[in-house]
Structure formats: C-alpha cells, structure tokens
Amino acid sequence: MDSQTAYAVACKSGGGSALAQVFDDLVRTETRLYNHLNDRLRQAHGIVTSQFELLRHLRAHPGTRVADIAETFAIGIGATSKSLDRLERSGWVRRTPNPADRRSSLIELTTEGARLAGEADVTFTRELAALLGDASSPDDLVAAGAFLARLRASLEAGRVGVPTG
Template sequence: MEYTSPRAEDLPGFFADLVRCETRLYNALNDRLRERHGIVTSQYEALRHLRDHPGARVADLAAEFAIGVGATSKSVDRLEQRGLAVRQPNPADRRSSLLSLTAEGARLADAAERTVRDGLAELTSGALDGASLTAAVAAVAALRATLERDGAGTPTG
C-alpha cells in the first residue's frame, strides 16, 4: 500500500506520521549505535544530556525524557556498571545524587554524537532539503516547547 501524506486537518494522520518517523529514526540510530559503540539510543541520549548538563539528578533526566524516575534510575545504574557515569552525593539534598560522566563516558558521548549526526543527515536527506529541514526542526521544537510548558504527557510517579 502506497503512503500518502495527511491533509493539514488530518491530525490523527499527523500524529501517526510523527510516531512512525520517530520510531523508524530511533530504530535506525539504535542499530548504528549498537554496531559502532555498543550502546543503544536511550543510552546515547542519557550520555549526551549528562555531558551537556553535568551535575544533573536522576529526576532531571526523567523530566527531560518524560519517563518515570524508576526507569531512569535503572538506566543510570547500567551506565554506572559500564563505567560511563558516576553518582556523587548531592550536598544540597542528601536524598539525591548528582550525576556526571566519566572520561570514558564523555569520549563515548562525543563519538556517538558524530554517529547520530551523520545518521540523521543520511536518513533525512532524501526527504528534507535545507529549507524544509529548517522548517521541520522549528515546527517540532515549537510543538515540544508548548507541550512541555503545558505539562502534557508528563509521567506520574
């Protein structure tokens, strides 16, 4: 069956397109990251966030990725076990830890980011040129900002 893009008033079609694009991009990047770096996309995203936000807490990661704190903590446990991240006591709050990357974690984040950047350029180049890519990036960023501002889809618990 041939794909046809939805009309502007077809919001369920728009939703389906967003979800399928995200899934296909995520899976394609997952394969590349696993093959080249031995990590998966969610681990790359956590490493990148910790590289760019040293001293983040598990709750900060959970909020960034709109996932539960328990799942996030387990993900950080796996990064720690691999020697990619460390937890340090939070001097402002004894109930939480501050997260940072190890030197190995920082190197891996940088190398994986090059893989992701190259992969995204390749995967989007057949559909989006400079102007349409710029417009798509701006539209999705605006949608995300609005959803986050309004607290839409924030997990409970």
Template sequence: MESKLSGGRIDLPGFFADLVRCETRLYNALNDRLREQHGIVTSQFEFLRFLRDHPGARVADLAAEFAIGVGATSKGIDRLEKQGWAARQPNPSDRRSSLLALTDDGSRLVEAAEKTFADGLAALIGDTLDGSSGAAAIRAIAELRAVLECDRIGTPTG
C-alpha cells in the same frame, strides 16, 4: 502516501501516525548504528549526551528532559554505572538525591558516538529537511514540543 492536508483541513490522526512512525523508525535506525559501532543503544547515548551537556544533573533532571519516569531513568543510570560510563556522587545540597557525572570512559564514548549519531541523522533525514519546507517542519515540531512542555502535557506522574 496520502496527504495529511485535505481541503485545507489537517488530518490530525494521520499526522500523529506519521510523526510517531517516523520517530520510531529513526530511533531504531540510530539504535542499530550506535549498537554496531559503539556497543550502546540510542537511549544510552541520549543519557550520556545529556550528562555531558549538563554536569551535575540529577536523575529527576533526566526524567524531566526525556518525559519518562524517575524509576526507569534511575535504572538507565544504573546500567551506565555498571558499564563504567557514569557515576553517582553525593549531592551536597540534598542528601536524598545524587549528582550524576560522566566518567572518563563515558566522555570518550559519547564523543565517539556523537559523530555516528550526527552522520546517521544526516544520512536518514538530511535531504528531506533541506529547504524552506524542512525549516517550517523544524519550527512547527519545536513549537509543538515547547507548548507540550510548557503545559506539562505527557509528563509522567511517577
């Protein structure tokens, strides 16, 4: 594979391609593991985990976290509700929105899937991110994400 550094200059299009292709391959691999072992896909797992970690979240909160549209997020929650893993509850401070909660089945599912997810990540990227270069990569990606989020870059408008 060609280096993304050439004469001290970073090949930004090459870096972008690597970043996106890595994300896609990791997402798909985790998707396969979660589907096989728990009957869910990665996006469902991420929604369930967010709801577990943020009780009383709204659809808009999930949409903001995952940088996706509110409509797509609401459809995702509809699917979780249909499976009996999440429920909408009235929002006492804003009747136009609902508060989201995991059901007992949803809580059990996300706890079981958490190990599959963590083990999958460790198997797929654990060795690659060991050491100082891994720590530097983690810091760089976290910093890039923070800047993009702070400046609201890539936030869906609908």
C-alpha cells in the same frame, strides 16, 4: 495536485483524518529513525539509542539530578534511575552526593563515558544527516524543527504526557 499540496490542504481543513495522519507520520517517522540509530549505535559502539541520549544529555548538562533527567525525557524517575545504574555499572557515569540535597545525587560522565559519548555522537550525526538529508532541504529542516520545538514547548508547558510514577 501533488501529494505535498494534498497533505497541506487536508491539514488546513482541520479534519480529524488530517490530524490522525500527522500523528501517524510523526510517530512512525520517530520509530524508524530511532530504530535505525539504535542499530548503528549498537554496531559501532555497543550502546543503544536510549543510552546514547542519556550520555549526550549528561555531556551537555554535567552534574544533573535523576529527577531533572526524568523530567527532560518525560520518563519515570524509577526508569531513569535504572538506566543510569546500567551506565554506572559500565563505567560511563558516576553519581556524586548533591551538596544542596542529601537525598539526591548528581550525575556526571566519567572519562570513559565522555569518550564514548563523543565517538557515538559522530556516528549519530552522520547517520541522522544521511537520513534527514535524503528526504529534506535545509528549509524543510528549519520549518520542521521550528514546528516541533513549538509543539514540544506547548506540551511541556502544559505538563502533557508527564509520567505519574
């Protein structure tokens, strides 16, 4: 029996060790991908992965609130605000008053932030394609993506892992 078949059999048996193995593989894979992308983004653009993720999110969702970003990334509002403060000091984002709620601001990319996000996205996509492409087929990526999307939706629907502060 090859390793993929053995893994599938162990997971289907529902044993605790199979679930622990899925957890270990998921977390260790994410950490290695994140660290590699962090190194490449820092070398090429002077930013780290967490900064790129915020810039990429703001490019896709201009005019979003700090609370919305915090919820999307499952991080605290304070941590989100501090991260955005750093991006603002670098001239990559700006806060504008929220006309619907004076207590909050809307966040958007500056011209420089949009330029950086676009350039960094080329590096991000190239590196991610190389890493994932070496270890998977297109069918593997579709299956893994579908599973992770269902898992994420289930966790988000149940508000699992949402910071309390």
